[in-house]
Amino acid sequence: MATVLTTRQDDRERALSTAVARIAEHWKLTNEELGLILGISHPSASRLRAGKLQLEARSKSFEAGQYLLRLFRSLDALMGSDDQASRSWLRTPNLDLERAPVELLSTFTGLSRVCDYVDAFRARV
Numbered sequence: 001m002a003t004v005l006t007t008r009q010d011d012r013e014r015a016l017s018t019a020v021a022r023i024a025e026h027w028k029l030t031n032e033e034l035g036l037i038l039g040i041s042h043p044s045a046s047r048l049r050a051g052k053l054q055l056e057a058r059s060k061s062f063e064a065g066q067y068l069l070r071l072f073r074s075l076d077a078l079m080g081s082d083d084q085a086s087r088s089w090l091r092t093p094n095l096d097l098e099r100a101p102v103e104l105l106s107t108f109t110g111l112s113r114v115c116d117y118v119d120a121f122r123a124r125v
Contacts, residue, residue: 009057012057013054013055013056013057013062014054016055016062016065016066016069017048017051017053017054017055017065018051019065019069019072020034020038020048020055020065020068020069021048021049021051023068023069023072024045024049025049026072026083026086026087027072027083027086027087027090028087029102031043031045031046031049032045033102033105033106034048034049036105036106037064037068037105037106037111038055038061038064038065038068039060039061039064039108040061060108063108064108064111067108067111067112067115068105068111070115071105071111071114071115071118072086074115074118074119074122075089075090075118077122078118078121078122089101090102096117097113097114097117101114101117
């Protein structure tokens, strides 16, 4: 039974790590930005993108990665899968958020706030 749980956990870690690396690529996040979002060093962010590092389940980085995936999926749906539109939205100052959303992603509170904002906006559509 423990082997099955470990395998599932490994699969979750691998899947989320791969998804986060792809999000960083789609949104053209620098290693510095990705590291700040996940709470890891810039070199660790580089290793994550290269597939040489996985986010560990039950870590704050894993939790931040889950929020980043949630934000990506919500924003992707809102923008009709237009990566350029999503990148533009992330980097453009937002009056409601009082700054560019990407600037808020470096704290867990900010990441959660941006996720909630996009989810609330989607609910109106």
